[in-house]
Amino acid sequence: QVQLQESGPGLVKPSETLSLTCTVSGGSISGYYWNWIRQPPGKGLEWIGYIYDSGSTSYKPALKNRVTISVDTSKNQFSLKLSSVTAADTAVYYCARADAALDHWGQGTLVTVSS
């Protein structure tokens, strides 16, 4: 059974870069789209972007200038970097696998932007 686990700092200062890693276990990272989604406290879901195992990416246009998603197939991991963060970036960040839909999700990690 495929499992995903997010890891990274839970607190980031304003204007700094948020960095998270998603480790995939129980299956290969090859052949799927690997996504980041976030959910501000008490609000809905927002798709951030994906990376394919080849390294091709797509990002939400409103975040495109601040987002980088990368993959390390040797470690079965993919990562998110979001630069110049503000309080509006405070959210639970999820990683998820996309096949026909987002069929496997990590448990999520809360990232708070605060000084």
Place this chain on the structure above:
Amino acid sequence: DFQMTQSPSFVSASVGDRVTITCRASQHINTWLAWYQQKPGKAPNLLIYGASTLQSGVPSRFSGSGSGTDFTLTISSLQPEDFATYYCQQANMFPFTFGPGTKVDIK
């Protein structure tokens, strides 16, 4: 960008009730529509993809229908574990877009 709307935003229902949630896309998405269930403090869980295909392990009381721009999620007989928030999501093209959610609460 795609816009996804859901109605109602809140449903108050009893165990055994039939519940129907509607999702509308701002553009045609064929059947590239998924439904998720999210309980407090948990990650979303895929219920239905391709508008009507039940994800493995999901109870058959959940069903989905629709194509084009209008879609429906139906819970035929609400169970205690079904009280949650439900989201639709278009998977026709990137950027993926989620609906705002429908909270199903206990009457």
